[in-house]
Amino acid sequence: MRLTRAPNLLIAQHWINLLEQAHIRCELHNQYLLGAMGEIPADQCSPEIWLEREGDLDLATRIINGTWHEPGQSAAQWCCASCGxxxxxxxxxxxxxxxxxxx
Ligand SMILES: [Zn+2]
Known part of the structure; x- marks a missing residue:
């Protein structure tokens, strides 16, 4: 079943990584269409993320939306006061x- 559509391949790949870290089985679809960009409507060629198990939908959606964090991994990047x-x-x-x- 389809989880979501990513705005570009880079983000799709990032999401796949996050899902795999959470042991959610998923697949990237539509990658092959990227080479044909320009010949087909843009909204037809975005990469899509598909889930193997429907039961993963809720967790997967939360991961994609950035509202889910692995315990202890919620620390954010920090900005250097000296050099920025x-x-x-x-x-x-x-x-x-x-x-x-x-x-
Ligand atoms: Zn610095």
Missing amino acids: EWSEPQFTVCWQCGAAKDE
């Missing part, structure tokens, strides 16, 4: 300039 670069939450110093994270 963004770093992943697991780093305590800026990866670019080495400044300590401003807590």
Whole structure:
């Protein structure tokens, strides 16, 4: 069954990764149409994400909508006060300039 349609392949791939991390079996459809862009209506060639199991729909929808987080993984990226670069939450110093994270 179809879960959702992604605006582009990059986002679709990202969503697939998130779903697979949650052990949801899913498939990417319509990728092959991207090469034919321009010959068919744009809304016909967006990548679609399909679920293998209907029971995963609720969780999958929440993951896609960004309202679901793995426990302990909800930390956000942080912005360096010194150089303005963004770093992943697991780093305590800026990866670019080495400044300590401003807590
Ligand atoms: Zn910095």
